[in-house]
Amino acid sequence: MAILGILTWPDPRLEQPCVPVQQVDDDVRQLLDDMAETMYQAPGIGLAAPQVNVHKRIIVVDVSEEHDRLVALINPEIVTAEGSQECEEGCLSVPGVFAPVTRAQRIKVRALDRDGEAFEFDAEDLLAVCIQHEIDHLDGKIFVEYLSRLKRDRIRKKLQKQAQRAM
Ligand code: NI
16 A cells, blocks of 8 residues: 555646546555555545546545544445535645535435445435535535635635745
C-alpha cells in the first residue's frame, strides 16, 4: 500500500469530471487500498479518486471512530434522496477550512464493490453527508462551491498564500 499525494483546491485538476470504471480489476483494488490508507493517514473521513489525481469514479469513506467501517464505492450513484441536514464540512483538498453545507438527510446509493458486484444500501446523517460530498468530487465539484462567492474568494486567497509559503 502507499500514501498518495492529495491535490489542494483551487488546483484545476480537482474540477475535471471523472469517467466510470469499466472493469474492476487488480489496479482498481490497489487504488482503493491506497486511497483508504491515504484517507486514514491524513486523517480524513472520505476521499475521492480525483483528489489523488485519478479521474475515475471511485470513493472511500469511513465515518467510524475506530476506522473499521470502510465503505469503498466504484461508480456510486444516488438513487433516492430525502430530507435535509446542515453539517459543518471540511475537505482534505481544502485544508483547515470548515463551513456549513445543506445536503439530503437520507440517501439510497447504488455502486459496485471491490469485486465488481453491484449493490445498494441506505445511508443517513454523517455517512450520507460524506458520500454526497465525495460523489460531488467525481463531478468536479468542491464543497466551497456551496458557499457565497465572498467566502469562497476568501478561502481561495488563504489557500494560495499557504501554497506559496510551502514552496
Ligand atoms: Ni472533499
